[in-house]
Amino acid sequence: MELDPATLAQRDLYKLMIGCIVPRPIAWVSSQSSNGINNLAPFSFFNGIGANPPAVSIAITHTGDRPTGRKDTLSNILDLGEFVVNVVNESVAAAMNETATNYPADVDEFAAAGLTPTPGQTVRPPRVAESPVSFECSLHTTVPVGEGPGSATLVVGIIKHIHINDAVITDRGYIDVHKLQPIGRLAGNSYCYVHEVFELVRKSLSS
Ligand SMILES: Cc1cc2nc3c(=O)[nH]c(=O)nc-3n(C[C@H](O)[C@H](O)[C@H](O)COP(=O)(O)O)c2cc1C
Numbered sequence: 001m002e003l004d005p006a007t008l009a010q011r012d013l014y015k016l017m018i019g020c021i022v023p024r025p026i027a028w029v030s031s032q033s034s035n036g037i038n039n040l041a042p043f044s045f046f047n048g049i050g051a052n053p054p055a056v057s058i059a060i061t062h063t064g065d066r067p068t069g070r071k072d073t074l075s076n077i078l079d080l081g082e083f084v085v086n087v088v089n090e091s092v093a094a095a096m097n098e099t100a101t102n103y104p105a106d107v108d109e110f111a112a113a114g115l116t117p118t119p120g121q122t123v124r125p126p127r128v129a130e131s132p133v134s135f136e137c138s139l140h141t142t143v144p145v146g147e148g149p150g151s152a153t154l155v156v157g158i159i160k161h162i163h164i165n166d167a168v169i170t171d172r173g174y175i176d177v178h179k180l181q182p183i184g185r186l187a188g189n190s191y192c193y194v195h196e197v198f199e200l201v202r203k204s205l206s207s
Helices: 010-020 072-080 090-098
Strands: 027-032 038-043 046-051 054-061 082-087 133-145 152-164 183-185 191-193
Touching (some): 027 054, 038 054, 054 133, 072 133
Antiparallel strands (some): 027 038, 027 082, 046 054, 054 152, 133 152
């Protein structure tokens, strides 16, 4: 099958993309409004960018729920210039899903999902105590990609502080994926586990 995106409806394109770009890690983003209300929401258009400086990106799509077209997370990040990316594992999957509800801006999603906000060390939004890893970030850049329904804003953050629960670290100081138990997002309401891992040794041309 060959497809010209220009001939496809925006909804079909979105469904196609989330079916093909799999599995996706999930950034569970804590942010805070300028009047101090905590917000929490998952974003799977998420990845790391580089390590110098340590940077992450999330893409936040346009919403028809707000006159500005901005999801609360984006409004808060633009207002405060800070956010926290919390890692989602099996034990917090249901709570993560709860925080994807489009609650009004004055609802604290930590409270709605029964989660524990823990003060950050370098940023004002709290981290999720129940999450195994949290990256405290300051806003680096936002890049609008398109406009109106289906468009998105790419948010780039610089990691200022990392919190890791000791329970997911190996004796040698690495992350143990079997202890971390991350989940990945697939299409629709589907997710995946990371229960089976295999290795490929990379060929090197240097002696
Ligand atoms: C697993 C998962 C991944 C999601 N990924 C994204 C994403 O990458 N970008 C996006 O804009 N919305 C994504 N959403 C939807 C948002 O979480 C949802 O719109 C949320 O209500 C936004 O909350 P806010 O208005 O408090 O920012 C995702 C939802 C789920 C359940």
